[in-house]
Amino acid sequence: MxxxxxxxxxxxxxxxxxxxxxxxxxxxxxxxxxxxxxxRETGAGRRWPWIVPLTAAAxxxxxxxxxxxxxxxxxxxxxxxxxxxxxxxxxxxxGRFHVGDWLTTDDSSRARxxxxxxxxxxxQPGSRLRLVAAKSSEHRLALDHGSIAASVDAPPxxxxxxxxxxxxxxxxxxxxxxxxxxxxxxxxxxxxxVEFHWQGRRAIVPLGASVRTRPGRGPGIPVAxxxxxxxxxxxxxxxxxxxxAGAARRALAAARPEDAVxxxxxxxxxxxxxxxxxxxxxxxxFPPPRGVxxxxxxxxxxxxxxxxxxVIRRAAWRREILKAIGKRVP
Amino acid sequence: xxxxxxxxxxxxxxxxxxxxxxxxxFADLYQRHVGRVYAVCLRLVRxxxxxxxxxxxxxxxxxxxxxxxxxxxxFGTWLYRLAVNVVFEAGRKDRRRETRVAIExxxxxxxxxxxxxxxxxxxxxxxxxxxxxxxxxxxxVFVLFDIEGYAHDEIAAMMGIAVGTSKAQLFRARRLLRERxxx
Numbered sequence: 001m002x003x004x005x006x007x008x009x010x011x012x013x014x015x016x017x018x019x020x021x022x023x024x025x026x027x028x029x030x031x032x033x034x035x036x037x038x039x040r041e042t043g044a045g046r047r048w049p050w051i052v053p054l055t056a057a058a059x060x061x062x063x064x065x066x067x068x069x070x071x072x073x074x075x076x077x078x079x080x081x082x083x084x085x086x087x088x089x090x091x092x093x094x095g096r097f098h099v100g101d102w103l104t105t106d107d108s109s110r111a112r113x114x115x116x117x118x119x120x121x122x123x124q125p126g127s128r129l130r131l132v133a134a135k136s137s138e139h140r141l142a143l144d145h146g147s148i149a150a151s152v153d154a155p156p157x158x159x160x161x162x163x164x165x166x167x168x169x170x171x172x173x174x175x176x177x178x179x180x181x182x183x184x185x186x187x188x189x190x191x192x193x194v195e196f197h198w199q200g201r202r203a204i205v206p207l208g209a210s211v212r213t214r215p216g217r218g219p220g221i222p223v224a225x226x227x228x229x230x231x232x233x234x235x236x237x238x239x240x241x242x243x244x245a246g247a248a249r250r251a252l253a254a255a256r257p258e259d260a261v262x263x264x265x266x267x268x269x270x271x272x273x274x275x276x277x278x279x280x281x282x283x284x285x286f287p288p289p290r291g292v293x294x295x296x297x298x299x300x301x302x303x304x305x306x307x308x309x310x311v312i313r314r315a316a317w318r319r320e321i322l323k324a325i326g327k328r329v330p
Numbered sequence: 331x332x333x334x335x336x337x338x339x340x341x342x343x344x345x346x347x348x349x350x351x352x353x354x355x356f357a358d359l360y361q362r363h364v365g366r367v368y369a370v371c372l373r374l375v376r377x378x379x380x381x382x383x384x385x386x387x388x389x390x391x392x393x394x395x396x397x398x399x400x401x402x403x404x405f406g407t408w409l410y411r412l413a414v415n416v417v418f419e420a421g422r423k424d425r426r427r428e429t430r431v432a433i434e435x436x437x438x439x440x441x442x443x444x445x446x447x448x449x450x451x452x453x454x455x456x457x458x459x460x461x462x463x464x465x466x467x468x469x470x471v472f473v474l475f476d477i478e479g480y481a482h483d484e485i486a487a488m489m490g491i492a493v494g495t496s497k498a499q500l501f502r503a504r505r506l507l508r509e510r511x512x513x
Contacts, residue, residue, distance in 0.1 A: 008508045015457050015511075016476050022365025023372055025382055030360055032386050034353065037393040155379070314361060321357050 024310040027156045028192045028317075031172050035153050073099040073134045075114050082109030084123070097131050104128045105146065115139050115159060119152030132162065147178040151191075165213035166198025175205075183215035188225075193313070206313050208320040209261055214240050221265045224316070230254040235262060238269070245274055252281040258319060260286035260312045268300060275300075286312060341405035349396045360389055363406055367413045373473045374417045376462050384420060388413035414474065414488055422490075460510045464503050471496050472503035 077086055077097040084091045087101035097103060097113055105111060105127045113121040116139050123129065127146020133139065141148075142162040151174040152159045159170035164183030168175070173192030179185040187196055188210040196203045196211055198218025203211045211222040220239035223232050234250035237243030243250075248270050255263050263282040270278055275298045283294070289311045296304040341362070347355035367388050372381035392409055399408050461469060470489065474480045475496070480488070482496045489496070 008512070009504060012504060012508055012511070013476065019457065019477060021369060021477075023369040024365050025368045025385065026378070027382065029364065029368075029382055029386050029389075030357060033360065033389045033393075034357070036386070036390045037353065037356065155382075318358070318361050321354060321361065324354060 024314070028172050031153050031174075031192050075116060075131065075134055077103065077111055077113050080110035080112050080122070082106060082125070084109045084111040086111070099131050099134050102128060102130050113141075115150070115152060118154035118158060119150065121151075122149040124148065143177060143179050145179050145181045147176065149176045150174065163213065164215045166196055166201075166218045169195040169197055171195055171204075173207075185213040187211050187213065187219075203265060204309070204313075206261060206316050206320075208316065208323070212236065212240070221262050221269065223262050224258055227259055227262065228254050228256065231256075231259055231262065235266070238266070245271070248274060248278065252278065255281065255285060257285045258316075261316050264305075264309055264312050267297065268305070272298075282308075286315070342401055345396060345399060345401075345405055348393070356393060359392075359405070359409075363409055364389075366406065366410055370410060370413055370473065370478060371417055373461065373477065374414070374470055375421075376469075384417050385413070387420070388416045391416055410478065411488075414478075414480075418488055418490075456511065457507075460507050463510065464506055467491075467495075468499045468503035468506065471499035472507070475500050476504075 074096040076094060077084075077091060078094040079091045082105065085102075085104040086095055086097055087103075089095075091111060103111060103113070103123060105123050105125050107125050109125055111123045113123065115121055116134060116136065118139060121141065124147035127148065128144040129146065129148065130142045130144070131140075132142050137158070138160070139158055140160040140162065144164075148161070150159070150161065150168075150170070152170045152172070154170070154172065156171040157169055161168040161177060163177070163179050163185055165179075165185050168177055168187055171193040173189060173194050175187055175189045175191075175194050177185060177187050187194060187205060189205045189207055191207055193207070194205045196205065196213060196219040198213070201218040203219035203222050205211050205222045209222045209224050212220045214220070217240055221235045223235060231251055231254035234243065234247045234254060238247035238251060241247075248266060251266060252263065260282060263278060263285065267275055267278045267282060276294070279294055279297045282288075288297070288308050292304045292308045297308065341359065344355040344359050348359060364385065368381060368385045371384040371388070372378065375381050375384065388409070392412055395412070399405065461472065464472060467489075471485055474485045474488070475482065482493045482500075485491075485496045486493045491499075
C-alpha cells in the first residue's frame, strides 16, 4: 500500500470516527413496541411456543379480511353511553360510520369509533364530528366541536383530525382534543407525539404537553403539563394576543429546563432580531448537542434545529416516563 | 437537562425490573438505546421505514429474551448484537421469499438512491451517502467493522460468510468509499 493510500485510509477512518453512533428515528417507535410486548411475557414466563405463530396467523387472516372490508369507506362505531346519533339515526349498540356521516353526542352520550384497523377514538358527550376519509392511506375526521380521545398505533401521518383551527396529525400517539363552539381548541398528548398544523405554522406536541389552538391563528406554543402559569400565560399572550417581544421575554424569564420544548418552538416564532436572545436562553436551560451552533439556530437551519429537537424531545419523554414510574412506585 | 448517558449498572437494574414485567423499566431501556439500535439498522438496510420496523423487532425480541441476558457484557453490547442478528435474519427471510417468486437481482448491482442515507450535515452527510451507495455486502461489513467495531470472525458468523470474505468486502468498501469521496 502506498503512502497516498495510507493517508487516504487514515482520513477515511478519521471521518468514520466522527459519524454519530446514534441516530434518532423520526417517529416514536415505542407505541408499536409497547403494543407488541404488552401481549407477550418476557422469555422467563413464556410457555406454549406453538400458540404464537398460530395466533399470529389467525390474527393476520382477520386483519386482511377486516382491511378489505374497511376499504369500503366505513368504520365501526359502538355506543358507550346514552343515545349517540350516527348519520341521522340513533345508535343502539353497534353500527357503521360512513364517509360523509355526522356523529353527534348529547350531554349524556358517548361513542367509540374504530379508526380502520389502526386505532380508536372515544367521542365524549356534547360532541359533533364527521367522517371525511376512511382509506388505509388516509384516516380523517373533522371535529366541529366537543371532545375526543384518540389512540392510534400506526406509522405517522395516517390519522388526521381537521378542526376550525387546523389539523391534528398523528405521529404515533394517543391524545385528547377539545374544541369549543367558537373553534378554540386544546390538544393534550398522552403518548407519543402529535403535530398540529395550520397554513404552514406547526407545533409538535410530545407526551405530557399540550397546545392551544385558535381559528385564524392555528396552534400556539406547546407547554408541559406542569409548566409555570407565568410561562403558559406569556406564551398564550405571544401566540394569540399580539404580546410580541414583551411576551416572549416574559416567557424566557419564566421557563425552566423542563420547558425546553416550549422555548424551542418559540425560537421559530419570534422575529429574526429576537432569535439570538431566545437561543441564548434555550442553550442556557438545555445545552445544545454537538453540531448545533448559535448562528445556525438563529438562521433556523433545519438540520440543526432537528438535531436540537431530537435531544429535547428525548429528555422530555424520559422525564414523563420517570414521572410515571414515580407514580407507580410508592 | 439532557438524559444521562446509559451506564452498565443502571441498565442492569432496569433489566432486572423489566424481567419482572415492568414495562416502564423497559421503556427507559428503549429510550437509552433506541438511537444506537436504529442507527445500525438504518446503516445496514438503508431504508428508513424498514429500519424502523427492524428496530421495533429488535426491541420486541429483546423483551422476549431478557432472561437470556446474563450480564456478562454491557447490556448495550448484547442488545446491539441482537439487533444486528435481527437485521440479518430478516434479510435472509426476504431473500428466500424473493427467490420463490422471481429470479433474484444481483444485490450488489442495485442502484441506491442518495436520499436513502441517514440525515446529517456537511461532510458527515457526504460520508453517510457514500456508505449508503456501497454494494450490500461491502456496506454491511464496513458498518459492522469500521463503525460498530466488530471483529471479522464475529461478522463472518453473523452474516454467514467466510472470514476471508469479510476481509475482502471491507477492503472493497474502503477502496470504493475513498474513490467516491475523492471524486
